[in-house]
Amino acid sequence: MKLRFDTDTFREILDSLLRNKSRSFLTGFGVFWGVFMLMLLSGGGRGFKQMLNNEFEGFAQNTCILFANQTSKPYKGFKEGRFWEMTYDDVDRLKNLMPELETVSPTVALWGKTVVRGDVVSSRAVVKGTRADYALIETPKLKYGRYINDTDNAQERKVCVIGKRVYNELFPEGGDPCGQRIRIDGAYYSVIGVNWNEGGININGNAADMVIIPINQARKAYNLGNAIQLLCFTAKEGFVMSDLTPRAREIICRAHYVDPTDEQALFLLNTQLIFGIVDNLFKGVNFIIWLIGLGTLLAGVVGVSNIMMVSVRERTTEIGIRRAIGATPRQILGQIISESIVLTLVAGMSGIVFSVLILYGVELGTMEDGILEAPFQVPFWTAMLAASLLAVLGVVAGLMPALRAMRIKPVDAMRDE
Amino acid sequence: MALIELKGINKTYNNGQPLHVLKGIDLQIERGEFVSIMGASGSGKSTLLNILGILDNYDSGSYHLDGTLIKDLTEKQAADYRNRMIGFIFQSFNLIGFKTAVENVELPLYYQGVPRKKRHELAMEYLDKMGLSPWAHHFPNEMSGGQKQRVAIARALITQPQIILADEPTGALDSKTSVEVMGLLKQLNKEDGITIIVVTHEGGVANETDKIIHIKDGMIGEIEENTRHDAWGGSIIK
Structure with missing residues (x-):
């Protein structure tokens, strides 16, 4: 006789699980919550990352911006605290002296x-x-x-x-x-x-x-003369902005008699650094999300295993009867593991479904003019991965209780209840 | 060859203090016999029944069931023999509480892999035989003791076993239902030719059988032929 998977087997499993509804429910809830958290957090993390990326949208990610400010160090006979301005000449100066730069504007x-x-x-x-x-x-x-x-x-x-x-x-x-x-x-x-x-x-x-x-129109209309406020530049492909910024600073500062080491006098914003930080931040956030999610899920699975253990002990007589009337140990093993898988899967699937619904709601909420701002939804294959992970966890959770159930001898059923 | 043949069966339990329960049992039971095994509690009669039912192992000796040596079987083989050869009736009925009568009766066939529909038909047929078809979809806790035991008998019969092993089948029943149940067993023995072995400590129950095997301190004592049902002065149950 081999393990069969048909409606009969399934009914046996359902019967056993539904017999103790509230217990099955509470046990399943642990797994449900674990999966729900995992899916919700990972979907949410994805969405927030995308939303943040939207903020950067249309912004060259390797840009550096220069901004002239009051000096904080004395240099070449000039006292500190001097106000100065970059000029239109600085554009050509940078462009000519630094061929690594793509655009200077x-x-x-x-x-x-x-x-x-x-x-x-x-x-x-x-x-x-x-x-x-x-x-x-x-x-x-x-x-x-x-x-x-x-x-x-x-x-x-x-x-x-x-x-x-x-x-x-x-x-x-x-x-x-x-x-x-x-x-x-x-x-x-x-x-x-x-x-x-x-x-x-x-x-x-x-x-x-x-x-x-x-x-040019702005300079004329507002009498700005030769002064400019910001100088933005991007690096050519293959150059790291951080390697270029010290020289750019040097060139501008020398031309205006400003100490090149005076970081306050020439404020320099390197967006590549910021993008790097954000990227790392999300890597960290993702790691924490999976840590928390998997941890919760694992706790849920341990709960399932625990309750199955109790359930097997409670059902000693029942299992003994089944053995006495002809169930093989393998059939008993199969039944307990199947119960565990079904419990884990059903709970986990509802976790996935519920989180998908919530994330759908979040997507609707962040939608603007009917255009999706950011995809919060769990990717299909992540959900599939989670589902197969659940099946595996179900087996793992059921293994110990099933082995214990397998050891129950039919004689145990005959002992007086 | 006899249906059941025991030779020099010894069994010792090793729970802390070794307990020699069966001390060389020799026993033959022919096909179609209606036998009772009697003894005081602790005499080893339940252990003997467990060995007969392949629920327990023995230490030495030999047990042939229908010509097959029953020794050192794998759990799977044991389960298969139990399923096909032996029907069990227990004192405490041992029905599964969350299954209806008909589902309980179906269960042995489920483990044989019989298709659902056929299983259900057969189970209904056997319940009908026991006069329980109106109760088919009731749960055990909605039935009386006699009804429960009849469900258990139907469950024991559904695999068409050669032997029925009954462990104190009337132990939890009042005298009226006891008579009914014993009558039912007797009828099964006479009409269907099923070998029935009843373990009991009640003389009245034993008197209903054709042969009474007395067991005392792990050994076979007297074997009474009782075809006239006059042992114990032809006493009535209880």
């Missing part, structure tokens, strides 16, 4: 501007002057029109690319705004594009609040 920004279209007003906008190559640093997500180009800049055209919020406030009726004029500080600019970017990582404030104009 300056920006200027003016905060708290009010943008007017007819009698509609959008306040707290940021006017930002850039060049065409700035698009390589912070990629615009253009809903309408185009970005600033080199001709705009060379001819100092009064054109602008507006951010999402500015667009929504100035053009509540929607539609393509290109060619329409808006007014900032008494000057009229025609809209040439709408930038739909909304990433959380931005330079000079939120992209949604931006009105981007050609930098």
Whole structure:
């Protein structure tokens, strides 16, 4: 006689499990909770990572940003505490002296501007002057029109690319705004594009609040002279930004008589470092998630094993009767292990299903304009892996109790209850 | 050859102090006999029954069941013999509480791998024989002692065994149901020719059988022929 898997076997298993419903339920709950936590945490972790990545969206991950600040060290006869500014010449200086750099692009920004279209007003906008190559640093997500180009800049055209919020406030009726004029500080600019970017990582404030104009126009309109505020650059493929930053700092500082060791005077932001930190952070978070999840799951499985042990002891007579009327030890072993597998699987599967439902709810909650922000859902194969892991754990949990059940002799059934 | 043939069976229990329970049992039981084994408690009659039922091993001697030597069987072989050759009836009925009467009767066939439908039909047939078909879907705790024992008998019969081993089958029953159950066993012996061995310590029960084997201190004592059912002065049960 061999172990059969048919409806009969299954009914036997169900009968045994349903006989003690609340106990089976509570036992299964341990496994359920373990799987639920594991799936929920791993799905959630994935989603949050994606959401964070969304924040970085459209932002070159190997960018370095330079920003001039008050000096903190005396240098070459200059006292500390001096204010200084980078100039337009620094762009060419870097570009020429450091062939490893891909793009070098300056920006200027003016905060708290009010943008007017007819009698509609959008306040707290940021006017930002850039060049065409700035698009390589912070990629615009253009809903309408185009970005600033080199001709705009060379001819100092009064054109602008507006951010999402500015667009929504100035053009509540929607539609393509290109060619329409808006007014900032008494000057009229025609809209040439709408930038739909909304990433959380931005330079000079939120992209949604931006009105981007050609930098030459900005310098002229706001009398900025030769000064620039930020100098952004990216490295060519194959270069590590951290290796390049000391030289960039050196070049800029020497040109302006600033101590190259003065870290306060020239603030340097290397995004590659930040991305690295975030990446490592999520690796750590993932590790902890699996540690907690698997730990909880293991505790649940130990619970199943424990209860099966109690159950076998309780059912000594029943198992003895079964043996007396012809069950082989192997059949008994099979039954106990099957019970354990079924209990573990059913509990685990409901854990998976429940976590999938919850994660689906989270996805719905974070959805915006019907577009999925980040996939929180557990990947299909992770769920499959979890399911097969559960089956294995079921066998492991059932093994000890089953071996004990196998040792029950039919004579035990005859002893008076 | 006799259906059951025991030669020089010895059995010692080694639970702390060695206990020599069976001291050289020689016994032959022919096909179709209705036998009782009588003895006081501690006489070794239950041990003998366990050995007959292949529930327990013996230390020395030989036990032939239907010509096969029953010795050092694997658990699997033992289970198979029990399943096909022997039907058990216990004092405490030993029905499985969470299964209905018909499911209990089906169980031996389940372990034989008989398909569900056929199993169910057969079980209903045997329950009907016991006059229990209206109770087929009741659970043991909804039935009287006599009914439970009849379910147990149906379960013992369903594999069409050659032997029925009954361990104090009336021990938990009142005298009226005891008579009924013994009558039922007698009928099975007469009509279906099943060999029946009853272990008891009650004279009245033993008197219903055709042969009474007395066992005392682990040895076979007197073997009474009782075809006229007048042992114990033809006493009634209890």
